[in-house]
Amino acid sequence: MKEIKCECGHVNPNGTVLCESCGKVLDEKQQQPILDMRYEGTARRSQTYKRTIIDKIWNFFSSVKVGVALIIITLIVSALGTIFPQEKHLSLTVPAEIYYKERYGWFGKVYYALGFHDLYGSLWYELLIASIGVSLVICSLDRAIPLYRALKKQKPKKHVSFLKRQRLFAETDLHDADEKDTFNLLKERLVNKRYRIMEDGENLLAEKGRFSRWGPYVNHIGLIIVLIGVMLRSVPGFYVDEWMMIKEGETKTIPGTDKQYYLTNHQFLIETYDENDNEAYKEALENQGAIVKNYQSNVTLYKASESLPGEEPKLTKLKDYEIRVNEPLTFDGFSIYQMTYKNELKSMTFGLMEKDTNEIFGQVTIDLDGPKRIYDLGNGYQVEILSYFPDFEFSNGEPSTKSGDPNNPAFAFKMITPDKRDGELSFTSIQQTIEPFGENKYKMVFQGADTVYYSGLTVRKNETLWILALGGTIFLIGVIQGSFWYHRRIWVKVVDNRFYIAGHTNKNWFGFQKEIDEIVDGTGLPFLIDQSKKSREKVNEG
Amino acid sequence: MVEVSSHFLLASFIIFLFAILFFGGAIRQKGLENRKGNGKRVSGKLGFLLTIIGFLSQLGYFITRWIAGGHAPVSNMFEFATFFSMMLVLGFLIFYYLYRSAVLGLFTLSVTVIIIAYGSMFPKEITPLIPALQSIWLKIHVMTTAAGQGILAISFVAALIYLIKNVNQSGITKSRFWLETVMYIVVVSIGFVLISFTFSAIDYKAQFEWMNKDGFQETYTYYLPAIAGPNEGVLLTEGRMEPLFELPANFNAKKVNTVVWSFLIGTILYGLFRLITRKRLAHVIRPLVKNIDDNLLDEISYRSVLIGFPIFTLGALIFGMIWARDAWSRVWAWDPKEVWALITWLFYAAFLHLRLSKGWHGEKSAWLAVIGFAIIMFNLIFVNLVIAGLHSYASP
Numbered sequence: 001m002k003e004i005k006c007e008c009g010h011v012n013p014n015g016t017v018l019c020e021s022c023g024k025v026l027d028e029k030q031q032q033p034i035l036d037m038r039y040e041g042t043a044r045r046s047q048t049y050k051r052t053i054i055d056k057i058w059n060f061f062s063s064v065k066v067g068v069a070l071i072i073i074t075l076i077v078s079a080l081g082t083i084f085p086q087e088k089h090l091s092l093t094v095p096a097e098i099y100y101k102e103r104y105g106w107f108g109k110v111y112y113a114l115g116f117h118d119l120y121g122s123l124w125y126e127l128l129i130a131s132i133g134v135s136l137v138i139c140s141l142d143r144a145i146p147l148y149r150a151l152k153k154q155k156p157k158k159h160v161s162f163l164k165r166q167r168l169f170a171e172t173d174l175h176d177a178d179e180k181d182t183f184n185l186l187k188e189r190l191v192n193k194r195y196r197i198m199e200d201g202e203n204l205l206a207e208k209g210r211f212s213r214w215g216p217y218v219n220h221i222g223l224i225i226v227l228i229g230v231m232l233r234s235v236p237g238f239y240v241d242e243w244m245m246i247k248e249g250e251t252k253t254i255p256g257t258d259k260q261y262y263l264t265n266h267q268f269l270i271e272t273y274d275e276n277d278n279e280a281y282k283e284a285l286e287n288q289g290a291i292v293k294n295y296q297s298n299v300t301l302y303k304a305s306e307s308l309p310g311e312e313p314k315l316t317k318l319k320d321y322e323i324r325v326n327e328p329l330t331f332d333g334f335s336i337y338q339m340t341y342k343n344e345l346k347s348m349t350f351g352l353m354e355k356d357t358n359e360i361f362g363q364v365t366i367d368l369d370g371p372k373r374i375y376d377l378g379n380g381y382q383v384e385i386l387s388y389f390p391d392f393e394f395s396n397g398e399p400s401t402k403s404g405d406p407n408n409p410a411f412a413f414k415m416i417t418p419d420k421r422d423g424e425l426s427f428t429s430i431q432q433t434i435e436p437f438g439e440n441k442y443k444m445v446f447q448g449a450d451t452v453y454y455s456g457l458t459v460r461k462n463e464t465l466w467i468l469a470l471g472g473t474i475f476l477i478g479v480i481q482g483s484f485w486y487h488r489r490i491w492v493k494v495v496d497n498r499f500y501i502a503g504h505t506n507k508n509w510f511g512f513q514k515e516i517d518e519i520v521d522g523t524g525l526p527f528l529i530d531q532s533k534k535s536r537e538k539v540n541e542g
Numbered sequence: 543m544v545e546v547s548s549h550f551l552l553a554s555f556i557i558f559l560f561a562i563l564f565f566g567g568a569i570r571q572k573g574l575e576n577r578k579g580n581g582k583r584v585s586g587k588l589g590f591l592l593t594i595i596g597f598l599s600q601l602g603y604f605i606t607r608w609i610a611g612g613h614a615p616v617s618n619m620f621e622f623a624t625f626f627s628m629m630l631v632l633g634f635l636i637f638y639y640l641y642r643s644a645v646l647g648l649f650t651l652s653v654t655v656i657i658i659a660y661g662s663m664f665p666k667e668i669t670p671l672i673p674a675l676q677s678i679w680l681k682i683h684v685m686t687t688a689a690g691q692g693i694l695a696i697s698f699v700a701a702l703i704y705l706i707k708n709v710n711q712s713g714i715t716k717s718r719f720w721l722e723t724v725m726y727i728v729v730v731s732i733g734f735v736l737i738s739f740t741f742s743a744i745d746y747k748a749q750f751e752w753m754n755k756d757g758f759q760e761t762y763t764y765y766l767p768a769i770a771g772p773n774e775g776v777l778l779t780e781g782r783m784e785p786l787f788e789l790p791a792n793f794n795a796k797k798v799n800t801v802v803w804s805f806l807i808g809t810i811l812y813g814l815f816r817l818i819t820r821k822r823l824a825h826v827i828r829p830l831v832k833n834i835d836d837n838l839l840d841e842i843s844y845r846s847v848l849i850g851f852p853i854f855t856l857g858a859l860i861f862g863m864i865w866a867r868d869a870w871s872r873v874w875a876w877d878p879k880e881v882w883a884l885i886t887w888l889f890y891a892a893f894l895h896l897r898l899s900k901g902w903h904g905e906k907s908a909w910l911a912v913i914g915f916a917i918i919m920f921n922l923i924f925v926n927l928v929i930a931g932l933h934s935y936a937s938p
């Protein structure tokens with residue numbers, strides 16, 4: 001590795017632009033009137049090595065231009081993903097391809113074809129985010145290490161050319177006598193403004209807020225931790241996302257817990273607001289109708305003890321809880337959330353009626369979960385259920401059931417009465433009654449139904465949350481560190497009765513100049529001039 | 543209590559109008575607003591004092607409404623817009639404390655007044671909270687986000703002043719065109735306020751029966767005369783204007799109609815202005831800002847992003863995720879509102895990087911600040927349009 005030795009005797013690594021020690025320009029190509037101080041003119045790998053493939057990849061990702069381009073692409077693509085709803089937010093009954101085409105026309109078709117219907121879970125979106133992550137790591141390493149070296153090694157004694165080519169600069173001649181006084185007065189004022197002072201003879205470096213320079217790197221580390229947390233989600237065991245529909249009165253194993261936990265749902269509740277809650281709501285309730293106040297499942301959580309296969313597990317009660325929206329039940333890293341509900345038929349009641357007289361000879365209440373075969377009504381009256389279709393439909397001319405849920409129950413009844421000993425057949429569903437063997441004397445009339453609530457609960461375990469929290473916290477600390485404080489430096493140098501003073505800040509020059517003005521004011525030194533303005537004016541003239 | 547609260551809001555509105563006058567007066571006095579001579583003028587000091595009183599009055603509105611409704615008033619469009627305006631004033635107070643710029647006061651309060659008026663055009667009733675919104679994290683999330691956005695908006699205001707001052711008005715340039723477009727949009731939002739205010743003052747209501755996209759009959763109440771009518775709409779109220787054209791069912795006809803009206807009135811206002819002054823709006827305002835230092839504006843614009851960005855991150859992303867974990871069971875659901883918060887965040891990250899690494903200062907950085915604010919406003923209005931999605935709790 002080629003090293004560069006400066007006049008002042010300091011040996012700098014290959015690629016260094018400004019001497020780490022005295023600040024003299026080493027790379028003579030750098031001839032602009034104001035020095036580029038961004039990374040202290042240190043040797044950055046990306047600016048020094050450009051030959052091998054690894055160099056090229058490194059240089060690609062270490063470029064902020066590339067980083068910003070990746071951010072902007074992600075931003076635009078993410079925005080496109082919000083034009084139409086994402087597939088996973090719709091509960092589709094038809095294939096997504098058809099849905100997008102029919103609902104949104106040709107544009108919907110293109111949208112689907114390009115994969116925007118499931119953008120955020122798609123591989124190329126993930127790759128985009130991942131490349132931002134790679135860029136972050138490389139970019140930070142490329143800059144942080146040399147910057148750290150440079151700031152650590154900096155000396156108060158700088159080359160005059162270094163001071164002259166700072167953005168804020170002033171020089172003047174002083175007499176021997178004032179020289180010491182001015183120097184000391186300046187020093188005192190700098191200390192009052194809470195600058196740290198380093199001195200070497202008649203060279204002085206006043207510095208504050210250096211730690212803010214690490215802000216960006218700290219915040220990038222935070223972001224990387226967040227990205228790692230997001231990736232860990234796909235590792236088994238870190239993330240559980242399950243779903244259960246549980247009926248009032250039912251006890252079920254909680255999915256995702258390896259049959260270790262059981263839940264009983266005692267009751268599901270919906271409450272709505274009324275004026276007694278607050279008279280200020282009156283207007284809104286009139287305008288908007290009913291507004292829901294609470295969704296709640298009253299549950300009991302159990303832990304199952306070890307049991308042999310096939311044996312019923314023994315349940316130990318852990319706790320009673322009222323699960324509400326925003327108040328999940330939590331245990332052992334799991335959380336159970338109130339998400340939805342449904343209301344379903346539980347039982348139906350029919351009366352056995354003689355059609356001519358409308359007289360009723362008894363009632364049967366059928367539990368839709370498990371109907372009995374025979375209901376004896378006494379006095380020779382009896383109803384038999386020949387078949388039961390919980391979710392009735394005709395398919396190919398045959399009665400059948402779509403599902404096991406009692407959405408549309410239908411029954412084939414056999415009604416046995418003292419005068420019809422062989423029984424009459426009737427097929428009864430909610431919409432209609434069919435009498436397959438001709439006109440009957442009796443019929444089953446619908447008299448009422450009971451319903452039951454199901455609570456729709458999400459079961460989730462997310463072992464990556466603490467990683468996200470840690471990353472988020474570090475990110476915030478880094479951003480605040482880098483943006484609420486600034487790195488300000490003032491160099492003073494006296495050579496042969498000539499007094500030089502120069503200033504640099506990494507941001508907010510206006511405030512910095514104001515601060516230096518206050519420091520310099522009344523010391524007999526001239527105010528510092530913003531040389532970037534001068535050079536801009538020169539350009540304008542020329 | 544609700545009444546007291548709206549009096550407070552009205553009072554702050556009027557106080558801000560006066561503050562604008564005083565800041566305007568401060569600008570007319572000679573002398574450059576730069577790093578030496580500012581903050582000493584009486585008129586500017588009075589403007590600042592009035593702004594503080596106006597802010598306290600807004601605070602009064604906020605607290606009394608909170609007491610009346612029993613929950614933090616940040617749960618509908620009216621409440622959010624007024625809270626946002628309050629945060630904008632807070633942002634200004636911070637930056638006035640740091641830089642003592644009267645010009646900044648003039649422009650920030652003008653934007654504030656428009657936003658208060660804008661928010662007041664939405665239903666003001668206190669709505670009880672649906673279960674998903676009953677969380678302390680929701681309040682913390684919304685309030686912190688609005689604070690972040692309010693401070694970020696200062697960056698827009700400073701950038702706008704920078705552009706008005708520096709964009710060349712004599713040549714035909716892209717920046718002249720876009721700056722004037724921004725001014726035009728401001729006039730359109732004033733148009734929205736004027737037209738909504740006028741028709742609500744005469745209590746205009748027109749009912750329509752129409753066919754929604756699923757083929758069901760629905761009724762709509764228009765509060766503005768219908769230029770754009772709903773799909774197969776039938777006017778039910780007598781003596782009201784028949785729509786000039788009808789929109790397909792998948793449009794929200796009522797909102798489109800409001801937009802059409804705002805542009806119509808805004809365009810007329812803007813056209814009249816151009817006819818009378820024979821100059822571009824930015825050109826007319828320009829003399830007001832000629833005394834302010836460019837570097838000062840640039841620094842205010844940058845610094846408000848530096849301060850606003852972490853607050854926005856904390857509020858929108860971090861608190862948002864904490865709340866979503868309680869309410870929706872997941873920290874991140876790719877809900878459009880969330881995605882737009884992410885977009886805003888990414889955009890300001892890009893802003894900071896461009897400034898640091900490519901040295902985008904001055905005009906370029908000012909344009910970025912304008913775009914950033916446009917994204918925030920889009921999100922605010924977008925959220926309003928899709929917020930119905932949140933209410934349909936029962937269907938997952």
Ligand code: HEM
Pocket residue numbers: 038061062063064065066067068071132133135136139140143213215216219220223479482483888891894895898899
């Ligand atoms: C969404 C992702 C990112 C966020 C939120 C982020 C955030 C930040 C913030 C807040 C700063 C400080 C800015 C300031 O103080 O003005 C910063 C600085 C920086 N970022 Fe990022 N960043 C992201 C991605 C990247 C990427 C992909 C790269 C690499 C190409 C990168 C490279 C840098 C560099 C080089 C600095 C300046 C360091 C310095 O000069 O001191 N950032 N970043």
